[in-house]
Amino acid sequence: MKNLFHADRLRKAADNPLPQQIQTPPPPEEINGEPEWEVDQVQQSRVTGKSRRLEYQVLWKGCDPDETWYPARNFRNAPIALKVFHDEHPDAAGPPVNLQYWIECAAAEEGCEERDDDDTAEKAVKPRTRRHD
Template sequence: MHTAWARAKENITKAQEEMSKHANRRRRAVDWDVGDKVYLSTKNLRNSRPSRKLGQQWVGPYTVLERKGYAFRLELPKGSQIHDVFSPDVLIKALNNPLPRQKAPELSSEVIDGQEEWQVEKILAVRLRRKQLQYQVSWVGYDPDPEWYPASNFKHSPYKIREFHAEYLDLLGPLRDLLAWVAEGEAGETSYNHRTEVEAGKTESLLPTTLN
């Protein structure tokens, strides 16, 4: 009985060693440390944004705050709805001085007011929900997105909204503050203090004559 238990224990130990060797072979070499900046792969990220195109894309760079075992904690933008600890398999170092032929990764978003902002390619549709305008859009570099987003998401894309409503004069909208958004953008004074409601039955009066 003792011999059988000893053999079983030995086999378990060998299996654990093999698993450890296999894991170590798969792990990427880490060339960054706390304080460095890294890009984060969007491969396994899930959020309210549209699904990405096939192929790996990256966001960042983000500062490495802490090493936790074999993983790293990043300084993500405020309001991020994802856990801030990542395996090095989804990170690459941000190079301050890239070597010849060495390119930075293609970024899938830019950061505006501390939050990642996806670039609008075109406004596709509009609807009214609880006196709030919502839009369907296509995003630059992303697959078709069936979701409806509140108008407030597109304050940094006022020209796209203006183009849409100028083309579809018979549809609902635009929102009350559209011209103010355009003016703020041109003056470099864009903020998130705005209204996104429309008045039912008065959509024609909300369409500025300057849209064309």
């Protein structure tokens, strides 16, 4: 017997994708009427622009890698992921000035009010500059 099959007899294994195979992301949860995706891991943080806005790159649960930088305010519903990141990376830019407030809201299972300083970092890491001798 030969291990030869016609292509119409084959199916993709949906629960066991091949490396580099694009996966369909899970549908977002709805929180306060807005779609929300679950943060798997915070990758890095930075402060950018004249307004010194705090931003994060993250891995989303069940999604392909994403190199987009998102403003800190987008993570009001994921304060524990931010806290874990900053505990593990104390020299990284941030955390947001309102992180403790976001944690308290999550513990009380309440939505957080949007604040003007949601994208403000407690500390900003200065970019390294080259010395020209």
